[in-house]
Amino acid sequence: MTVAESTTDLEALLAAADEGLAFDGLRLEREDDGYALETPETKHAGLDDAALRDALGPLEAYVSNWRYWQREIEGEGTARRAFLRWCERAPLADAERADRRTLDDATLAVPERYEALADGIDRGWGQLRITARFVDVEKPNGERVYDLWHADDAGSDLGDLDVYDDPREARELATEDEDGRYRPLKTAPTLRSGWAFTELSGRELVDTVEFLYPATVANWHRELRGELDVDHWLETAERQTGIYDVIDELPREAVDWMAEACCVDSQCLRRREWQYEEGDDLDVDGGDGPFPCREPCSVVIAAARKWTILESEEERTYELELTTSELNQLAELIDAAAEGRTDEIREADVNDGANRYRARYLRAKRFDEEGTLDATEREP
Amino acid sequence: MQALVIAAHGSHLNPDASDPTYAHADTVCETGAFDEVREAFWKEEPHFREVIRTLEADEVFVVPLFISEGYFTEQVIPRELRLEDWDPERWESDGTDASQATLEATDVGKTVHYCGPVGTHDAMTDVIVQRAESVTEDPDVGDGFGLAVVGHGTERNENSAKAIEYHTERIRERGRFDEVKALFMDEEPEVDDVTDFFETDDIVVVPLFIADGYHTQEDIPEDVGLTEDYRLGWDVPAEVDGHRIWYAGAVGTEGLMADVILERAADAGADLGDAVERVRAATAVGTDGETRSEPGPGAGAGD
Numbered sequence: 001m002t003v004a005e006s007t008t009d010l011e012a013l014l015a016a017a018d019e020g021l022a023f024d025g026l027r028l029e030r031e032d033d034g035y036a037l038e039t040p041e042t043k044h045a046g047l048d049d050a051a052l053r054d055a056l057g058p059l060e061a062y063v064s065n066w067r068y069w070q071r072e073i074e075g076e077g078t079a080r081r082a083f084l085r086w087c088e089r090a091p092l093a094d095a096e097r098a099d100r101r102t103l104d105d106a107t108l109a110v111p112e113r114y115e116a117l118a119d120g121i122d123r124g125w126g127q128l129r130i131t132a133r134f135v136d137v138e139k140p141n142g143e144r145v146y147d148l149w150h151a152d153d154a155g156s157d158l159g160d161l162d163v164y165d166d167p168r169e170a171r172e173l174a175t176e177d178e179d180g181r182y183r184p185l186k187t188a189p190t191l192r193s194g195w196a197f198t199e200l201s202g203r204e205l206v207d208t209v210e211f212l213y214p215a216t217v218a219n220w221h222r223e224l225r226g227e228l229d230v231d232h233w234l235e236t237a238e239r240q241t242g243i244y245d246v247i248d249e250l251p252r253e254a255v256d257w258m259a260e261a262c263c264v265d266s267q268c269l270r271r272r273e274w275q276y277e278e279g280d281d282l283d284v285d286g287g288d289g290p291f292p293c294r295e296p297c298s299v300v301i302a303a304a305r306k307w308t309i310l311e312s313e314e315e316r317t318y319e320l321e322l323t324t325s326e327l328n329q330l331a332e333l334i335d336a337a338a339e340g341r342t343d344e345i346r347e348a349d350v351n352d353g354a355n356r357y358r359a360r361y362l363r364a365k366r367f368d369e370e371g372t373l374d375a376t377e378r379e380p
Numbered sequence: 381m382q383a384l385v386i387a388a389h390g391s392h393l394n395p396d397a398s399d400p401t402y403a404h405a406d407t408v409c410e411t412g413a414f415d416e417v418r419e420a421f422w423k424e425e426p427h428f429r430e431v432i433r434t435l436e437a438d439e440v441f442v443v444p445l446f447i448s449e450g451y452f453t454e455q456v457i458p459r460e461l462r463l464e465d466w467d468p469e470r471w472e473s474d475g476t477d478a479s480q481a482t483l484e485a486t487d488v489g490k491t492v493h494y495c496g497p498v499g500t501h502d503a504m505t506d507v508i509v510q511r512a513e514s515v516t517e518d519p520d521v522g523d524g525f526g527l528a529v530v531g532h533g534t535e536r537n538e539n540s541a542k543a544i545e546y547h548t549e550r551i552r553e554r555g556r557f558d559e560v561k562a563l564f565m566d567e568e569p570e571v572d573d574v575t576d577f578f579e580t581d582d583i584v585v586v587p588l589f590i591a592d593g594y595h596t597q598e599d600i601p602e603d604v605g606l607t608e609d610y611r612l613g614w615d616v617p618a619e620v621d622g623h624r625i626w627y628a629g630a631v632g633t634e635g636l637m638a639d640v641i642l643e644r645a646a647d648a649g650a651d652l653g654d655a656v657e658r659v660r661a662a663t664a665v666g667t668d669g670e671t672r673s674e675p676g677p678g679a680g681a682g683d
Contacts, residue, residue: 175395184392186425214426218433
């Protein structure tokens with residue numbers, strides 16, 4: 001810390017003391033007989049100006065910590081501030097601890113936090129890893145920066161990654177998965193790796209995270225405050241108009257199947273908090289995702305429309321010729337497609353029913369000339 | 381503090397659908413006129429439903445990146461933003477005059493200035509003209525040229541055609557182009573017969589769409605006869621029935637669209653300083669400003 005910065009911090013601190021200051025364990029007040037100064041480690045009263053300056057000498061960490069949060073980050077009560085506090089394991093406000101599902105209790109007081117920030121404090125956020133650290137490790141002046149990368153790259157050298165510093169570039173990174181397929185659902189666990197954002201400011205970090213996982217910080221913060229507003233399936237469905245007007249007709253059990261298909265950890269990092277309706281929970285577990293999902297997303301709504309139309313069909317009985325192994329193979333094919341496993345099946349692994357040659361053989365044998373499965377509807 | 385939200389359709393299938401939204405948001409962001417600038421989508425994230433809560437500003441200007449007043453601007457966006465006191469009557473519009481309505485988003489208690497869509501703002505007329513300039517690479521284009529403003533047109537929404545006709549009339553009144561016509565995909569007069577409507581050898585065809593996608597990169601080029609198969613691409617200009625067709629792609633990708641967004645917010649009371657002038661300078665054709673006018677490839681329907 002330069003003398004100038006240190007002096008400015010101190011002057012600002014003294015100015016704030018006039019109204020009484022209590023932050024992260026530091027308490028400073030101007031009382032009738034002089035300043036009262038308190039930290040978890042020290043307690044002084046009746047300090048004149050000179051004595052206060054002396055007493056604050058060993059407490060530089062508390063002073064620069066106060067400056068960073070109160071003068072630079074600011075935003076008392078905002079999700080941005082809470083998220084940045086969480087990033088460095090700083091205690092959150094009481095109001096932000098009403099719902100503790102995504103909180104652990106291992107918060108750090110200023111001295112431990114300063115020690116940890118010198119090495120960097122790592123946090124996971126979905127598939128992201130965030131490191132909060134001091135800009136200047138040798139002489140920490142309280143100034144933090146944040147690095148962000150994919151969890152899969154945690155052990156990589158920065159030199160092997162594409163390094164960015166503009167949050168807006170995250171939009172591009174989030175657009176396609178490793179195989180170049182478009183990701184309409186940003187919280188799908190398919191974020192590609194191989195990149196890093198370094199030395200982001202607090203605001204830039206939050207912006208970058210928001211581009212990668214939109215609205216997750218805001219809803220996480222609402223949940224912490226016990227203010228997450230959940231819209232259950234039925235109210236969301238009933239709100240729809242236009243071509244989505246029909247989805248409230250999706251049968252109750254089909255909503256369970258839909259949640260099992262779309263809203264599980266393997267498909268989405270959000271934890272489903274919505275149910276069929278208040279007091280009528282879906283059978284499927286909402287998952288362990290870190291971000292609360294407060295209502296069916298647009299992908300689910302669009303799929304629900306399709307299923308509503310499909311579920312309006314009557315069931316019929318068909319007769320078709322299959323060997324037992326062929327019937328089992330159908331099941332294997334469906335399972336492989338549902339799990340996105342087809343690309344992993346080895347070319348020559350003809351023991352797997354979803355192997356491409358096995359599938360082509362079945363098609364050659366059992367499809368008719370129009371290219372459809374040869375089946376006859378049984379008369380009722 | 382004031383924030384801007386650009387509300388667009390987006391797509392589950394086509395990653396390019398959101399490109400113009402991002403590009404214009406970046407242009408606006410760089411003016412520094414707003415403390416926060418955020419994109420929001422119907423089919424992407426952040427969804428309309430959740431965007432307001434991601435903002436710290438208490439004063440939010442929402443500009444729909446849509447061409448016409450109708451289902452999305454009058455029903456979907458206000459409903460999803462939880463503007464409970466919204467009523468289309470508050471725009472006092474007959475289809476092209478929507479300005480703004482000030483409401484409260486009930487989930488966050490913030491003031492939302494809900495603006496009319498970009499497509500019906502007067503400044504949109506300039507964007508269509510600038511689109512003609514950028515596709516011909518001629519800032520003075522007009523003399524000897526016809527201009528076709530192309531809309532989707534649909535019997536389900538009478539306002540869809542009104543926006544097209546409104547700008548067509550305004551451009552015609554300026555007398556810059558020899559001829560100006562409004563043409564449509566799904567109603568008369570149809571864009572398929574574009575050369576029937578013009579005497580001029582050169583015709584600039586500007587589709588009034590927000591993003592390049594199925595219609596602007598597949599349907600219209602084939603319908604107009606620019607190409608047999610959109611996958612083979614087409615020339616600009618392309619010869620069709622003895623006319624030279626300068627096909628511009630979606631007007632929404634034109635850099636000057638950022639200006640319309642700003643004008644909408646300014647009309648609703650946003651304090652912009654000199655942002656409008658700066659955006660106009662930065663997006664002008666024939667300057668060093670980044671026009672962002674290259675039509676992107678159409679990768680599928682904006683579902």
